[in-house]
Amino acid sequence: MNYLVIVESPSKSKTIEKYLGKDYKVLSSKGHIRDLSTTGKFGFGVDIENNFNPNYVIIKGKNGLVNDLKKQMKNYDSVILATDPDREGEAISWHLKDALNIKDDKYGRVVFNEITEDAIKEAFKHPRKIDEDLVHSQESRRILDRIIGFRLSKLMQAKTSGKSAGRVQSVALKLIVDREREIDAFNPEEYWNIEALFKDFKAKLFNYKNKEIKVTGESEADEIISSLSNAFEIESAETKEKNKASRYPFTTSTLTQMASNRLGFTASKTMKIAQTLYEGIDIGDGPVGLISYMRTDSTRLSDNFVKETYAYISKNYGKEYVGYVKKPKKNENVQDAHEAIRPTSINRTPDMVKKYLKPDEYKLYSLIYLRALCSLMANAKMDATTIILNNNDYKFKATGSVLKFDGYLKLYNKYEDQEDVILPDFSTYKSKVLVSTGIEKSKHFTEPPSRFTEASLIKELERLGIGRPSTYAKIIDILKVRDYINIIDKKFHPTETGITITDKLQEFFSNIINAEYTANMESDLDKIADGNEVWYKLLEKFYNDFEPLVEIAMKNMEKEAPKSTGEICPICGKELVIRKGKYGEFTACSGYPECKYIKKEEKKIVEICDCPNCNGNIIEKKTKRGKIFYGCSNYPKCNIAFWDKPVSEKCPNCGSLKVETKKGIVCPNCK
Numbered sequence: 001m002n003y004l005v006i007v008e009s010p011s012k013s014k015t016i017e018k019y020l021g022k023d024y025k026v027l028s029s030k031g032h033i034r035d036l037s038t039t040g041k042f043g044f045g046v047d048i049e050n051n052f053n054p055n056y057v058i059i060k061g062k063n064g065l066v067n068d069l070k071k072q073m074k075n076y077d078s079v080i081l082a083t084d085p086d087r088e089g090e091a092i093s094w095h096l097k098d099a100l101n102i103k104d105d106k107y108g109r110v111v112f113n114e115i116t117e118d119a120i121k122e123a124f125k126h127p128r129k130i131d132e133d134l135v136h137s138q139e140s141r142r143i144l145d146r147i148i149g150f151r152l153s154k155l156m157q158a159k160t161s162g163k164s165a166g167r168v169q170s171v172a173l174k175l176i177v178d179r180e181r182e183i184d185a186f187n188p189e190e191y192w193n194i195e196a197l198f199k200d201f202k203a204k205l206f207n208y209k210n211k212e213i214k215v216t217g218e219s220e221a222d223e224i225i226s227s228l229s230n231a232f233e234i235e236s237a238e239t240k241e242k243n244k245a246s247r248y249p250f251t252t253s254t255l256t257q258m259a260s261n262r263l264g265f266t267a268s269k270t271m272k273i274a275q276t277l278y279e280g281i282d283i284g285d286g287p288v289g290l291i292s293y294m295r296t297d298s299t300r301l302s303d304n305f306v307k308e309t310y311a312y313i314s315k316n317y318g319k320e321y322v323g324y325v326k327k328p329k330k331n332e333n334v335q336d337a338h339e340a341i342r343p344t345s346i347n348r349t350p351d352m353v354k355k356y357l358k359p360d361e362y363k364l365y366s367l368i369y370l371r372a373l374c375s376l377m378a379n380a381k382m383d384a385t386t387i388i389l390n391n392n393d394y395k396f397k398a399t400g401s402v403l404k405f406d407g408y409l410k411l412y413n414k415y416e417d418q419e420d421v422i423l424p425d426f427s428t429y430k431s432k433v434l435v436s437t438g439i440e441k442s443k444h445f446t447e448p449p450s451r452f453t454e455a456s457l458i459k460e461l462e463r464l465g466i467g468r469p470s471t472y473a474k475i476i477d478i479l480k481v482r483d484y485i486n487i488i489d490k491k492f493h494p495t496e497t498g499i500t501i502t503d504k505l506q507e508f509f510s511n512i513i514n515a516e517y518t519a520n521m522e523s524d525l526d527k528i529a530d531g532n533e534v535w536y537k538l539l540e541k542f543y544n545d546f547e548p549l550v551e552i553a554m555k556n557m558e559k560e561a562p563k564s565t566g567e568i569c570p571i572c573g574k575e576l577v578i579r580k581g582k583y584g585e586f587t588a589c590s591g592y593p594e595c596k597y598i599k600k601e602e603k604k605i606v607e608i609c610d611c612p613n614c615n616g617n618i619i620e621k622k623t624k625r626g627k628i629f630y631g632c633s634n635y636p637k638c639n640i641a642f643w644d645k646p647v648s649e650k651c652p653n654c655g656s657l658k659v660e661t662k663k664g665i666v667c668p669n670c671k
Contacts, residue, residue, distance in 0.1 A: 004076040006069065006096055008083050012115060015280030015287040016082065019117045020124070027072060029083070033062050034095045036146055044146055048543065051536040052143060058099065070100055078106055080127065085111035085338060086295055087529060088470060091138035094130050104129070113302075114344045115280055115289030137529035143539055144521070151550045152505070159553075160560045161580060162482070162501040168467050169478045170505055171518045175460060176452055176485060177494045177502040186448035192221040196232060196389065196396050197438045200424050203232070203389050203396035213394075221441040224394065232389040232396065232434045237426035242401070244380040244416075246408035248299040248326060249340035249372045252469030253462040255294070257455035258371075262415070263363050267454050267473035271295075273364045274341070283356045289344055290353065291368055295469040296338040297462075299328050301372070305339075309346045309376045321407065323378040342372035370411060377408035385423045389434065398423060451491040465519035500560060508553040512546060562590065571597045605633070609648040612657050614638045618646050642668060 005026040007013050017026035034056040036045030047053040058066055073079060079102050081093035093109055096102070108127025112119045145167050152165035192215040194205040205224070207213055215221050250258070252271075259270040274294035280287035306325055313322050343365070350366040357365060382401045389396040400423035403409070409416060452460070458472045467475055479485045484498035494502070505513045521542075527533035562577035569576055569589040576599060577590045587599040606620035608630055616634035623629065631641040644659035651658055651667035659668050 001077040002075075003078050003080050004072055005080045005082050008089070008092060009275075009279050011276070011287070012279040015115050015289060016120055018286050019120045024080075025072070025076065026082075027069065029069070029092060029096060030062075030065065032092055032095065033059060033066055033099055035059050036142065042147075042150055044143070044150060046143055046146070052539045052543075054139060054143065056095070056098075066099055069096075073100060073102070078108065080124070081107060081109045081130070082111075082123075084295075085113060085293055086470065087134045087138040087141075090131055090134040091142075094132075094135045097130060113339050114292040115278065116344045117288075119344075133531045134529050136535040137525050140528055140535045140539060141525055144542065147543065147546070151547070152509075155550065155553055155557065156501055156504070158559070159557045160500050160504055161497050162484070164478070164482055165501060165505060165513075166478070167521070168471060168518060169475050170501070170513045171466055171515055172457065172461060172475050173479055173484050173494070173498055174502050174506070174513065175457065175515070176479075176492050177499050179449060179452055180494050180499075183448045183451065188445040188447070189216070191216055191444050191446065192218065193442045193444060194221055194224060195440050195442070196228075196391070196436045197440060198434055198436055200422075201398050201400070203387070203398040205394055206397050207395035209393045218441070218443065225439050225441060228391050228394060228439060230436045230439075232391045232436060234426060234429070234432045234434060235388040235390045235395065237385070237387045239383050239385040241404070242382055242384045244382060244407070244409070245326075246323060246374050246377055246379065246412070247371060249301060249342055249375045250368060251297050251299060251340060252295055253297065253458055253472065255341055255368065256458050256472060258367060258415075259364060260453065260455040260458075262367065263360075265360070265364070266476075267458060268477050269360075270364065271473045273361055274368075277361060277365055277368075281353070281356055281361070283348075283353050290348065290365055292340075292342050292344060293338050294341050296341060297469050298338055299326070299340045301325065301342060301376070302339055305342060305346070305372075306376060309373060312346045313373070313377055317377075317410065320405075321378050321410065323376050323408065326375070340372070340375075341368055343369045346373060374408040374412040377411070378405075380407035380409045381405040385426075387423065387426060451493065453490050453492065457492065464515045465522055466515055468522065504557060508557060509549055512549070564590075567599075569595060569597050571595055608646055609657070611638060611640060612650065612655070613640045618642070618657070644668065 002023045003025070005013075005016065005020065005024055006029055007016060007026060008029055008031050010028040010030065013026040013028045017024065020026065037055045037057040038045055039055055040046060041048055045055050045057075047055070079097075079100075081096055083089035083092040083096075089111070090109075097107060109130050110123045110127050112123040148167040149164065152170070153163070156162040156165050194215060196203045196205075205213065205215075215224065248254070255274070256265075256267040256270050259265040260267065263270075265273070271294065274291065277290045278292070278294050280289050282288075283290075310322050346369075350362060350369050353365065354362050381404045383404055384401045385399065387398050389398075400421040402420050402422055406413070450456070454476055457476065461467050461472060461475070479492075479498070480487070482497075483495055484501065486493045486495055511517065524533055524538055528535045528538065562579050565576045565578060565587055567576040567587070568574070569591065572589060572591050572595040574589055574591040574595065576587050576597075578585050579588050579592075587601070589595040589597040608618045608620060610616075611618050611632045611634070614632065614634055614637070616632045616638055618630050618640075619633050621629055621631050629641055629643050630646055632638040642657070642659055644661050646657045646659050647665055649658045649665065650656065651669065654667065654669050656667050656669040658665050
């Protein structure tokens, strides 16, 4: 038999075809081939009255690809659908089967967590049928997002200067706005630290008469210091051996956080590079997947990888550095569908593949490799010493630690900031009294909560159970694109529009646009995936709660007043304001519709070069829809025009002006 294999990515298809042999042809769907139409009530693309039955259409520009796949199918005995091993991948496989009219006995579905020869060949030994529950879960998420997005976005566009709202993005935005308000409302409180100085260390005041003490003013600090002598009694001095456990291997969340903090990568950049590493890099003898699947919330590692890594650690660092497999963290929001993110082979070190990788690919691969390796190394061991000193019922504490066995820190120390803090060996002291060289006071103020960064927002979304590994980067990108946040020194500041959107949504949708409801919805989608919830009943319940709120908001939400310009209308004398139109903002009279005055904006003329057709200039222009093109200033007498930017250079072949394109400078006429 011969087989047609369909995956999403062209680069992935090359890697997989390399392993399967002559009986297999691997083609790509280039992602989704279908999406919801914009027909039906409110353009949802679903039949609300008929169990939310979706109406799918081929995505614009994909008809030719679908027809090509249909033609190719005729040349093969069976079709193998090998899209990504998650709900999105399952849905893409289902759409392919449905759109290509593949019969049930003529296809198989295979999944794999890494694109390596062994993993691919093993997966193809165990084809299954499409999991309808996973498909329904993905469909439900898509329909939910369509309903909420379409209805709330239309509402925001009608009532505010905002462009969109969504099921998860609006909750993420609310977190940012709430944090900003916490900061605005924060009143710093003064406090003082008191430290006793000794020859080899410092001890800090923390307790008075067995109760925690907080010094709130300088006079109080002075009073305490005046009651102290320079003699401090050693109340206790204890040294214990403590273990410092290695970190778990990366999940999507922790990888994007670490890449943001350590490499300065945005979440979307991290995921894009990880996708490339997963799909395959040519390392001399053809493409190979360097990491396992990068969209995961699991910390599990395969038995084969653990066994291989233990052998690697023992050989390169010694048996004492071999660690143990950590029990997965207990978290009800974790799906645990895939392994953690790890290298496909621990023997493929970053240095071995460096020459085949781009600099940023190398940085991310090194991070993933090191984290997975160190997660299976032994704990670090240190002696931790704590000394408690008593002076007139005021107790001072000093702590120190000394690394005794580096364990996983042998490789991971640059990410842990581990430093020895050495205290004296108090067991050798003959006297139980220490004499200080001085006592210092220092003034401090409490700090407000920090603004979110990409890393800390993703961490909070994960903690709250909002979104899933595949959505974190997209959520943040939407907030940026919609101008709901500004990023200053890598910290998120909500814009005026972002704050307005949040306030309007909370006024009318506080029971839906909140962390708890969104997390519960994610849990319900998981139940659908597990076959424990009927998908259309979930949608029906949601819609019956949601749509009445939209109708109330459409009727009662106060429309945001247009911004004043400080100018006066030359026709009626009323104030001019900035309004929002189909093609952007414009300045008009606040007395509309009685006064229809619109201020004509002075057009800034951007000259590009001389016109080759007349004595005019080629200038930058815009279509009615805002698309930039280049035309003659003497239009309509001269109607020469270009979509690409012309340059002051004529084609030696035909005399036309050359233009600047992504491929370089070319002649638009004779190419």
